Amino acid sequence: MDGVLIKARDLNRSYRAAREQISVLHGLSLELRSGEAVAVIGPSGSGKSTLLNLLNGLLRPDSGQLQVFGRDQSELTDADWAELRRTRIATLFQDGNLIPTLTVARNIAFRTGLAGLQAHEGDALLEQLDIADTTHRYPDQLSGGQRQRAALACAFAMQPRLILADEPTGSLDQATAKRVSPLFFDAIRERNVGALIVTHNPELARSCDRILELREGALHPWDSAASL
Ligand SMILES: Nc1ncnc2c1ncn2[C@@H]1O[C@H](COP(=O)(O)OP(=O)(O)O)[C@@H](O)[C@H]1O
Ligand SMILES: [Mg+2]
Known part of the structure; x- marks a missing residue:
């Protein structure tokens, strides 16, 4: 494997609610490599949690391509995804962990x-x-x-290879949130882990290699880290 943990191209995902179809992610692309931390920002309801759950196999995309650890999601059974979540992919949900x-x-x-x-x-x-x-x-x-x-x-x-974190510092005061950053970045540097971190914490976001904004269903580079 060439160190690419996640490769997503043109992913689409919608929810059926009552009588309407809500399109949450459309045309989303992403690449994440080992040893890389990527922050994802975006307003409430923009689809951040949906994205994380596509990447850990709890949800399936409606269409588009998704590879994790070099394997195409269309070839992964529920049991394969469960095995990945047991041994390689750690998801930090907003609650209920x-x-x-x-x-x-x-x-x-x-x-x-x-x-x-x-x-x-x-x-x-x-x-x-x-x-x-x-x-x-x-x-x-x-x-x-x-x-x-x-x-x-x-x-x-x-000891996961891929960490998907949904607001991992959301309930922490600033001083405690500061203790958390080294956990991510030590694991990333020392064990070559890849991390996708949904966060509103400017310090955590700025410590990442890249910041992406989830907007209108897709990820866009956020190039003004200073303004976070
Ligand atoms: N199970 C569901 N059924 C219907 N709509 C949903 C469901 N889960 C999420 N949504 C809707 O999808 C959108 C994105 O939700 P979510 O991924 O949780 O956003 P975020 O994590 O960025 O706040 C929201 O409009 C939300 O109401
Ligand atoms: Mg969410």
């Missing part, structure tokens, strides 16, 4: 176990994120910001 009936420690053990790794992969991450004291708590015993950090620890502990 943690299993509510498991403690933080068991959430990490579960996630790493699926990827064939040991649970202690998460220990250093919990320290780094300053939530080592929450490992024996259940998700509903955490603050929003602690939950978000626990979800980050789970995602990174599985």
Whole structure:
């Protein structure tokens, strides 16, 4: 493989709602390589979450071409996508990342176990994120910001090749959000991970290699990073 993790050409996706068809993504193209972080910005409702869910196989495009890890999505079965999500693709959803009936420690053990790794992969991450004291708590015993950090620890502990993050710093105060950036950029540099990060956090966006704006169903280069 030539390091291209995602290659999308002319993707289209709409939703059927009541009597109308809502076209959300139309003619969207994207290329993401190993070791590259790309920020995606765009207003609420522009299709950012839809895009991430096309890239992790939870949604399928209506038309267009999509390759992940060099494989064409039309050839990937639901089981293939599930395998990719277990071992290679970590998605950080806006909420609902943690299993509510498991403690933080068991959430990490579960996630790493699926990827064939040991649970202690998460220990250093919990320290780094300053939530080592929450490992024996259940998700509903955490603050929003602690939950978000626990979800980050789970995602990174599985050592993914591709990280899809939906507002990973949305519930964090500025000081805590600052602790999160190194997680992404260390993984990207040291393990050659690729990351697509939906974010409104200017600092996180500016730290990425590129910023793309989702507008009118497609991605456009955002060339005024200074104005974020
Ligand atoms: N399951 C669904 N059924 C119908 N419409 C949907 C569904 N999911 C999302 N949409 C619509 O698609 C558009 C894009 O949604 P979304 O991808 O969640 O945007 P964003 O993440 O940028 O806020 C919105 O207009 C939303 O209302
Ligand atoms: Mg969204």
